[in-house]
Amino acid sequence: MSLQIYIIRRILFAIPLILGITVVSFIIANAVPADPINANLPQNALNDPELVAAFRERWGLDKSPVEQYFIYLGNLLQGDLGVSIKTKNPILEDIQQFLPATIELATVSIVVGLTMGISFGVVSAVWRNSIIDYLVRIFALIGVSFPVFLLALIGLTVFHAELGWVAGPGRLSFLVDDPPQVTGWFTIDSLLAGEWETFWDALSHLILPSLVLGSFVSGIIARITRSSLLEELNADYIRTARSKGLHERVVIVKHALSNALIPVVTIIGLLYGNLLAGAVLTESIFAWPGLGRYVFRASTSQDFPAIMGVSMLIALIYVAVNFLVDILYYFLDPRIRLK
């Protein structure tokens, strides 16, 4: 199968999924026991039937649910996610404001998690049943068993309050100004502006939350890398490679690992979506001004358009990342090309 056909097929697969995501978002955003009229109109306006009718017409509430859905879909196609009940801003604007902080955190976390997870997994599989293997397995177990908020609090106590190695909550220290916005990533923007002090400050604030989020990822990645590498190391082609007299390092890194990493690639997409969502807890502890905090505030004030806007966005990012992973697969696994 050529790459073009493969990509077109993947896109065709994604379309019904994206439509489904919009349907679910619409249903949840509208299946609220509370009437949006009560939430949005002041008490004296509620007594005025003309105002209520005008409000219903303005927001399409007088139409049938199916019609409402198509209005909603039409708005979505124009990038209109609706208006947040809480902030009164268009949700897309709110998201643009909060998304970069989350993307920065999630991306750094997944890089940290992948680096730690893959190296730990390899070490653990190569020296199977050694002390290192047991230490790695305990670490991985802690990573997947400890609630993120507990890891965050322990990290803050030890590395911030006691040792003072890293900065505490927030993205920047109190007196440091935001760097001029280009990407929305404080680390990159400060470098672009040549503000070294801001860069170190931003980095110091980023380390702890990304380690906390990354530890969950690395726990999972280490487990998968370990079991998948162990499986590959038992395969016949490895025996062949060894009997050819290849150096053990070449056998492991070039032959076994490149195959063992295929399952790891598969779950990167899923992990990224989960990281964006898992950021809800981490961001609330680290006072990180991202989507997680936004969606949390939305959920405590029953701001359903905002909640569903964010979860739809995360679902779409999830679809997009998995699409990229599928394409990566095409290059990694020649068997797909033969189908």
Add this chain to the structure above:
Amino acid sequence: MSNIANLQPKSNLRSQPNSRTFLRSTLRNLRRNPAVALGIVIVIVWILLAVFAPTIATQDPLSQAVSDRLQAPNGQYFMGTDELGRDIFSRVLYGGRITIPAALAVVIIDSLIGTLIGALAGYIGGIWDEILMRLTELYLAFPTIILAMAVTAALGPSIRNAVLALIVVRWPSYARLTRGLILEAKNDDYVKAVRSLGATHTYILVKTLLPNTIAPALVYASLDIGNVILLFAGLSFLGLGPEPSSPEWGRMVSIGIDFFDQTWMWLFPGLAIASLVMAFNFIGDGLRDLLDPRTRK
């Protein structure tokens, strides 16, 4: 953050021709696995602590003693006291009475719903199967905790609604599992034999196929309990679970954040969650190893 566990290889959870021998041999093997044994012991200890909490607790978990507020752990208060002078030790004990039944309820009800829907979809096939599979893919795309947050926010925060929300967001993975097992077993010889004897569809499904999916579903459920406990704790940490005064672990941690330097306020309830989740992961990992032919000796 816990869709991930569902993605672990499931090929080991194959349907077994005879559920009873399968369970018996699994139980026998389990006894030889120290990690699993440790996990089982920790879980049993937590269950006993929760059941006998009224006897073991040194204080009423809700009673306030403002003069004794924010005390560090000492002879009278083993785990210290919180900002209202409530005894953390007693509250941690009572916390098990909320978390353990809540997680079990989610896992058991989801196994039932998932098994039923998954079995029907797998057996009937065609359009129903197609609909179920697309639906579960949709569910996977949505972030679990945000979906659960939306459901709890709509219903109003309470323990019951948090449990309901988790049931709503987690059944599809169970349905997927059972569907796969049924598809695999549907054309096995023993099913063909029963069919050729003239058995009805209901008989084949209920008496022949379903019993063989029970053991793998149990294993999956035990793997899932840890995730459910973490999600439940996360929801109540965010204030979407029990009321603030409730001795629920996630809730206690979130209150403890405001008293960051009083480490004991958040550390002990947090460790309670971690130890219970870890114990369930020990059991789940052990079960998976035992069932995986590649790692089985």
